[in-house]
Structure formats: C-alpha cells, structure tokens
Amino acid sequence: MRVVAVMNYKGGVGKTTLTANLGAVAAARGLKVLLLDLDPQTNLTFSFYSVEDWQDRLKDDRTIKRWYEGDMPGRDVPLGDLIVTPERVNKLLDDTGGRLDLISSHLGLIDIDLELAAKLGGTTIGSSKRKFLDLHGCLRNALQDSQFQDYDLVLVDCAPNFGLVTKTAIVACEQILVPAKADYLSTLGLDYLYGNCASLVQEFNDYANHGGGTEEHWPIEPSFLGVVFTMVQIYSQQVTLAQHGYIEEVRLNSRVPVLENKVRNSPRHFGDAGESGIPAMMRASAAKDEVVREFDRLADEVLGALELTGGAR
Numbered sequence: 001m002r003v004v005a006v007m008n009y010k011g012g013v014g015k016t017t018l019t020a021n022l023g024a025v026a027a028a029r030g031l032k033v034l035l036l037d038l039d040p041q042t043n044l045t046f047s048f049y050s051v052e053d054w055q056d057r058l059k060d061d062r063t064i065k066r067w068y069e070g071d072m073p074g075r076d077v078p079l080g081d082l083i084v085t086p087e088r089v090n091k092l093l094d095d096t097g098g099r100l101d102l103i104s105s106h107l108g109l110i111d112i113d114l115e116l117a118a119k120l121g122g123t124t125i126g127s128s129k130r131k132f133l134d135l136h137g138c139l140r141n142a143l144q145d146s147q148f149q150d151y152d153l154v155l156v157d158c159a160p161n162f163g164l165v166t167k168t169a170i171v172a173c174e175q176i177l178v179p180a181k182a183d184y185l186s187t188l189g190l191d192y193l194y195g196n197c198a199s200l201v202q203e204f205n206d207y208a209n210h211g212g213g214t215e216e217h218w219p220i221e222p223s224f225l226g227v228v229f230t231m232v233q234i235y236s237q238q239v240t241l242a243q244h245g246y247i248e249e250v251r252l253n254s255r256v257p258v259l260e261n262k263v264r265n266s267p268r269h270f271g272d273a274g275e276s277g278i279p280a281m282m283r284a285s286a287a288k289d290e291v292v293r294e295f296d297r298l299a300d301e302v303l304g305a306l307e308l309t310g311g312a313r
C-alpha cells in the first residue's frame with residue numbers, strides 16, 4: 001500500500017481533478033485504489049456521487065467527519081466502516097481487476113478541524129507529547145489496519161490549508177504530490193509548503209523518539225514526489241513562454257522536485273469536475289486524444305515512482 005497526499009495551500013489548482021483522474025486511471029490499470037476526501041468542500045466526493053445520493057446515503061454516518069469527531073479520531077467508528085464503492089465508476093472497472101473506493105467528506109469537517117487542534121496540549125510535557133503523537137498520527141495508525149493492506153494506492157485529497165486534518169495526512173503518507181498552476185502566486189508558496197511539511201515531520205519524529213515513540217511504523221519520512229503543473233496553456237504544442245518561465249524557476253530554484261509530465265488546460269476534458277460520476281480520463285479512454293495520452297504519461301510517471309506498475313494495462 002502506498003499512501004500519497006495530494007496537497008497545496010492554494011485552492012482551485014486542480015488537486016481534486018488530479019486525485020479523481022489519477023485514481024481512476026490507476027484503477028483502470030488493475031490497481032486497488034482508495035480515495036480519501038479530507039477537504040470539507042467535498043468536491044472529490046461529488047465527483048463520484050450526486051449531492052442527492054450523498055445526502056441520502058452517506059451524509060449521516062459514512063463520512064470522514066464521523067471518524068475525526070469525538071474524543072479521539074476513530075474512537076467512535078473504525079475508518080474501514082466508512083469506505084464506499086461508487087457504482088458508476090466501478091461498473092467500468094469490471095474487466096480490469098481494479099477497484100476505486102472512496103471515503104467521503106463533509107462540510108462539517110471544518111469545525112472538527114478546529115476542535116481537534118484545541119485538543120492538543122496536556123497537563124505535563126509527557127502527556128502533551130503523547131497527545132501530539134496520537135492526534136497527528138491518527139490516520140497513519142488507522143491505515144495500518146489489515147483491511148487497508150489490500151489497497152495498492154491510497155490518494156488523500158487535502159484541504160487547501162495546513163490544519164490538523166491536513167497534518168494527519170502528511171504524517172500518514174509516504175509521498176506528497178503538489179498540483180500547482182504555473183503562475184506567480186502558486187509557485188511562490190511551494191518552498192513555504194516544503195518548509196512547513198519538513199518542520200512537521202521533524203517535530204513528530206522528535207516527539208516519537210523522546211516521548212515514548214513505541215509504534216513500529218515510526219519515525220515517519222514522507223517525501224515530495226513532486227509538483228505537477230496543472231492547467232498548463234499549450235499553443236502549437238508548446239507551453240506558453242510565461243508559464244515556461246515559472247516552471248523553469250521552480251525546477252531550478254525550488255526544493256520541491258518537478259514532475260516531467262503536466263496536465264494541460266482543457267476545460268473540455270476537466271471543466272465539469274466529473275459531473276457524470278466518472279472522471280474524464282476514464283470516460284475518454286475509448287477515444288485517446290492528446291490530452292488523454294498526456295495524462296497517461298503522467299500516470300506512468302507517478303505510478304512508476306511509486307513502483308506501482310504491476311497493474312494490468
């Protein structure tokens with residue numbers, strides 16, 4: 001099982017679109033994929049379920065909000081109980097051996113995030129370190145459960161912030177994938193993101209080493225799989241000069257590596273954010289145009305880096 005957090009402080013950079021499509025392509029290649037929607041905006045969930053279906057079937061007791069709420073995440077309900085298998089997309093996976101499961105989100109996760117942060121602290125240094133480890137490590141611990149070992153890939157769609165819920169995803173993951181637009185503000189934040197993740201990892205491991213880190217799956221060492229440039233403008237088969245400049249700037253000067261492959265701007269493919277319940281790259285697979293082939297190469301690169309190339313193709 002490989003756990004990848006998809007994150008960026010900025011919203012609207014294509015995180016959810018990338019998560020849904022990468023998950024779908026991986027599943028179509030025969031992999032067992034779990035998508036975890038940790039963004040209260042719930043867009044990843046609505047890429048697979050209509051709002052009505054979510055309200056009727058998931059909202060009350062099958063969202064990640066239920067897992068994070070309560071005294072300590074997971075105390076009221078095991079994470080595995082929240083897994084759902086969206087029908088429409090899985091019907092298309094019948095012949096592939098792949099599967100695409102989801103744990104859905106909920107708008108109320110915003111409040112839970114704040115409540116969780118308020119639980120940090122303790123009466124002694126020892127107990128506050130323990131609390132820190134338990135809270136930040138909660139998702140990592142839950143994913144050790146044997147039922148998750150069946151998954152080849154877990155993709156976590158994070159909220160555009162560095163709240164406690166996002167931090168649990170960083171602690172849980174092995175790799176971080178950072179979708180970004182090739183513009184000034186998006187590229188500016190990348191080193192800041194890198195620094196904040198590095199500080200979190202260091203703090204967690206310091207506490208784990210000195211504060212009773214008995215768990216065998218500590219210390220943690222998530223690394224940056226890289227930046228995926230999204231919504232890239234291509235004219236005459238070339239990235240526009242301005243965007244090329246931003247991409248080169250990150251490639252040369254940022255501590256976050258840059259993936260070779262990009263997602264181009266294509267409202268025709270990605271504009272409706274999966275309204276049909278089937279991510280665009282899966283819908284389009286019958287007619288492989290340049291955008292689909294490009295996305296396939298990105299999937300090759302990401303899954304290759306994760307050593308997940310064994311699926312049926």
Ligand SMILES: Nc1ncnc2c1ncn2[C@@H]1O[C@H](COP(=O)(O)OP(=O)(O)O)[C@@H](O)[C@H]1O
Pocket residue numbers: 010011012013014015016017018043230231232263264265266267268270271272273
């Ligand atoms: N490659 C793309 N080309 C065109 N539109 C895109 C592309 N990727 C995402 N979009 C659109 O941009 C908006 C933001 O994308 P989204 O994936 O929801 O971003 P985030 O999760 O980072 O907030 C959505 O309306 C989505 O349909």
Ligand SMILES: [Mg+2]
Pocket residue numbers: 012015016017039041043044
């Ligand atoms: Mg999103």
